[in-house]
Amino acid sequence: MGRKPKVEDVKQLIDIGKEKGFLTYDEVNDILSPDIVSPDQIDELMMMFGEMDIEIVDSSQNVKLVKHKVDKLEEPEEEESLIEKDLFGKVNDPVRMYLKEMGSVSLLSREEEVEIAKRIEEGEREILQVVLNSPLIIQELFGLAD
Known part of the structure:
Protein backbone atom coordinates (compact mmCIF):
# COMPACT_ATOMS: atom_id res chain seq x y z
CA MET A 1 0.00 0.00 0.00
CA SER A 104 -19.85 14.90 -15.34
CA VAL A 105 -20.44 12.88 -18.53
CA SER A 106 -22.14 14.81 -21.31
CA LEU A 107 -25.33 13.28 -22.69
CA LEU A 108 -25.92 12.40 -26.33
CA SER A 109 -28.19 14.52 -28.48
CA ARG A 110 -31.20 12.89 -30.16
CA GLU A 111 -29.36 12.78 -33.50
CA GLU A 112 -26.33 11.11 -31.92
CA GLU A 113 -28.54 8.50 -30.24
CA VAL A 114 -30.31 7.72 -33.54
CA GLU A 115 -26.96 7.44 -35.35
CA ILE A 116 -25.57 5.04 -32.75
CA ALA A 117 -28.77 2.97 -32.75
CA LYS A 118 -28.58 2.64 -36.55
CA ARG A 119 -24.93 1.57 -36.34
CA ILE A 120 -25.83 -1.04 -33.70
CA GLU A 121 -28.69 -2.41 -35.82
CA GLU A 122 -26.43 -2.57 -38.89
CA GLY A 123 -23.78 -4.40 -36.88
CA GLU A 124 -26.35 -6.90 -35.59
CA ARG A 125 -27.54 -7.52 -39.17
CA GLU A 126 -23.95 -8.10 -40.32
CA ILE A 127 -23.34 -10.58 -37.50
CA LEU A 128 -26.58 -12.44 -38.24
CA GLN A 129 -25.70 -12.57 -41.95
CA VAL A 130 -22.23 -13.99 -41.23
CA VAL A 131 -23.62 -16.55 -38.78
CA LEU A 132 -26.35 -17.68 -41.17
CA ASN A 133 -23.84 -18.08 -44.01
CA SER A 134 -21.64 -20.38 -41.95
CA PRO A 135 -21.92 -24.06 -42.99
CA LEU A 136 -21.29 -25.20 -39.42
CA ILE A 137 -24.25 -23.18 -38.12
CA ILE A 138 -26.51 -24.54 -40.88
CA GLN A 139 -25.55 -28.10 -39.89
CA GLU A 140 -26.29 -27.34 -36.23
CA LEU A 141 -29.69 -25.86 -37.10
CA PHE A 142 -30.60 -28.96 -39.13
CA GLY A 143 -29.33 -31.10 -36.25
CA LEU A 144 -31.59 -29.27 -33.81
CA ALA A 145 -34.58 -29.71 -36.13
CA ASP A 146 -34.16 -33.51 -36.12
Whole structure:
Protein backbone atom coordinates (compact mmCIF):
# COMPACT_ATOMS: atom_id res chain seq x y z
CA MET A 1 0.00 0.00 0.00
CA GLY A 2 1.09 3.54 -0.63
CA ARG A 3 1.77 6.22 1.92
CA LYS A 4 -0.67 9.02 2.61
CA PRO A 5 -0.46 12.05 0.33
CA LYS A 6 0.98 15.23 1.79
CA VAL A 7 -1.49 17.96 2.66
CA GLU A 8 0.74 20.48 0.86
CA ASP A 9 0.52 18.47 -2.36
CA VAL A 10 -3.26 18.26 -2.12
CA LYS A 11 -3.50 22.00 -1.38
CA GLN A 12 -1.34 22.65 -4.45
CA LEU A 13 -3.75 20.61 -6.59
CA ILE A 14 -6.73 22.45 -5.11
CA ASP A 15 -5.12 25.83 -5.80
CA ILE A 16 -4.40 24.86 -9.41
CA GLY A 17 -7.91 23.43 -9.79
CA LYS A 18 -9.63 26.50 -8.35
CA GLU A 19 -7.53 28.79 -10.54
CA LYS A 20 -8.32 26.94 -13.78
CA GLY A 21 -11.61 25.30 -12.81
CA PHE A 22 -10.21 21.89 -13.72
CA LEU A 23 -7.22 19.59 -13.32
CA THR A 24 -5.76 17.17 -15.84
CA TYR A 25 -4.98 13.58 -14.94
CA ASP A 26 -1.34 14.35 -15.80
CA GLU A 27 -1.23 17.15 -13.22
CA VAL A 28 -2.68 14.88 -10.55
CA ASN A 29 -0.28 12.07 -11.47
CA ASP A 30 2.72 14.40 -11.50
CA ILE A 31 2.02 15.76 -8.04
CA LEU A 32 0.71 12.53 -6.50
CA SER A 33 2.77 9.69 -7.90
CA PRO A 34 1.33 6.12 -7.67
CA ASP A 35 3.91 4.95 -5.12
CA ILE A 36 2.74 7.63 -2.68
CA VAL A 37 -1.05 7.29 -2.92
CA SER A 38 -3.25 4.18 -2.80
CA PRO A 39 -6.16 3.76 -5.27
CA ASP A 40 -8.70 4.27 -2.46
CA GLN A 41 -7.10 7.58 -1.54
CA ILE A 42 -7.10 8.67 -5.20
CA ASP A 43 -10.85 7.89 -5.37
CA GLU A 44 -11.41 9.98 -2.24
CA LEU A 45 -9.40 12.83 -3.79
CA MET A 46 -11.50 12.67 -6.97
CA MET A 47 -14.69 12.85 -4.90
CA MET A 48 -13.30 15.79 -2.93
CA PHE A 49 -12.37 17.61 -6.16
CA GLY A 50 -15.90 16.99 -7.45
CA GLU A 51 -17.39 18.50 -4.29
CA MET A 52 -15.18 21.56 -4.83
CA ASP A 53 -16.38 21.84 -8.47
CA ILE A 54 -12.93 20.98 -9.79
CA GLU A 55 -13.35 18.83 -12.88
CA ILE A 56 -10.72 16.19 -13.73
CA VAL A 57 -10.15 15.99 -17.50
CA ASP A 58 -7.93 14.03 -19.90
CA SER A 59 -6.17 17.09 -21.29
CA SER A 60 -6.53 20.85 -21.02
CA GLN A 61 -6.95 21.11 -24.81
CA ASN A 62 -10.32 19.35 -24.59
CA VAL A 63 -11.71 21.73 -21.98
CA LYS A 64 -13.95 24.62 -22.89
CA LEU A 65 -13.07 27.32 -20.42
CA VAL A 66 -16.13 28.59 -18.64
CA LYS A 67 -16.12 31.62 -16.40
CA HIS A 68 -15.60 30.18 -12.95
CA LYS A 69 -17.65 31.79 -10.18
CA VAL A 70 -16.53 31.58 -6.59
CA ASP A 71 -19.03 32.87 -4.05
CA LYS A 72 -16.57 32.95 -1.18
CA LEU A 73 -13.34 31.22 -0.29
CA GLU A 74 -13.03 29.04 2.78
CA GLU A 75 -10.66 29.96 5.54
CA PRO A 76 -7.27 28.21 5.11
CA GLU A 77 -7.61 26.34 8.43
CA GLU A 78 -11.07 25.07 7.47
CA GLU A 79 -9.81 24.03 4.05
CA GLU A 80 -6.88 22.12 5.55
CA SER A 81 -9.12 20.28 8.01
CA LEU A 82 -11.52 19.47 5.16
CA ILE A 83 -8.62 18.07 3.15
CA GLU A 84 -7.42 15.93 6.03
CA LYS A 85 -10.94 14.72 6.79
CA ASP A 86 -11.61 13.78 3.16
CA LEU A 87 -8.23 12.13 2.65
CA PHE A 88 -7.89 10.15 5.80
CA GLY A 89 -11.45 9.66 6.99
CA LYS A 90 -12.81 6.54 5.31
CA VAL A 91 -15.98 7.68 3.56
CA ASN A 92 -16.78 5.06 0.95
CA ASP A 93 -20.07 5.68 -0.82
CA PRO A 94 -19.88 4.00 -4.23
CA VAL A 95 -23.36 5.15 -5.26
CA ARG A 96 -22.53 8.78 -4.53
CA MET A 97 -19.22 8.47 -6.39
CA TYR A 98 -20.97 6.81 -9.37
CA LEU A 99 -23.62 9.54 -9.53
CA LYS A 100 -20.99 12.29 -9.40
CA GLU A 101 -19.05 10.65 -12.24
CA MET A 102 -22.24 10.18 -14.28
CA GLY A 103 -23.12 13.84 -13.76
CA SER A 104 -19.85 14.90 -15.34
CA VAL A 105 -20.44 12.88 -18.53
CA SER A 106 -22.14 14.81 -21.31
CA LEU A 107 -25.33 13.28 -22.69
CA LEU A 108 -25.92 12.40 -26.33
CA SER A 109 -28.19 14.52 -28.48
CA ARG A 110 -31.20 12.89 -30.16
CA GLU A 111 -29.36 12.78 -33.50
CA GLU A 112 -26.33 11.11 -31.92
CA GLU A 113 -28.54 8.50 -30.24
CA VAL A 114 -30.31 7.72 -33.54
CA GLU A 115 -26.96 7.44 -35.35
CA ILE A 116 -25.57 5.04 -32.75
CA ALA A 117 -28.77 2.97 -32.75
CA LYS A 118 -28.58 2.64 -36.55
CA ARG A 119 -24.93 1.57 -36.34
CA ILE A 120 -25.83 -1.04 -33.70
CA GLU A 121 -28.69 -2.41 -35.82
CA GLU A 122 -26.43 -2.57 -38.89
CA GLY A 123 -23.78 -4.40 -36.88
CA GLU A 124 -26.35 -6.90 -35.59
CA ARG A 125 -27.54 -7.52 -39.17
CA GLU A 126 -23.95 -8.10 -40.32
CA ILE A 127 -23.34 -10.58 -37.50
CA LEU A 128 -26.58 -12.44 -38.24
CA GLN A 129 -25.70 -12.57 -41.95
CA VAL A 130 -22.23 -13.99 -41.23
CA VAL A 131 -23.62 -16.55 -38.78
CA LEU A 132 -26.35 -17.68 -41.17
CA ASN A 133 -23.84 -18.08 -44.01
CA SER A 134 -21.64 -20.38 -41.95
CA PRO A 135 -21.92 -24.06 -42.99
CA LEU A 136 -21.29 -25.20 -39.42
CA ILE A 137 -24.25 -23.18 -38.12
CA ILE A 138 -26.51 -24.54 -40.88
CA GLN A 139 -25.55 -28.10 -39.89
CA GLU A 140 -26.29 -27.34 -36.23
CA LEU A 141 -29.69 -25.86 -37.10
CA PHE A 142 -30.60 -28.96 -39.13
CA GLY A 143 -29.33 -31.10 -36.25
CA LEU A 144 -31.59 -29.27 -33.81
CA ALA A 145 -34.58 -29.71 -36.13
CA ASP A 146 -34.16 -33.51 -36.12
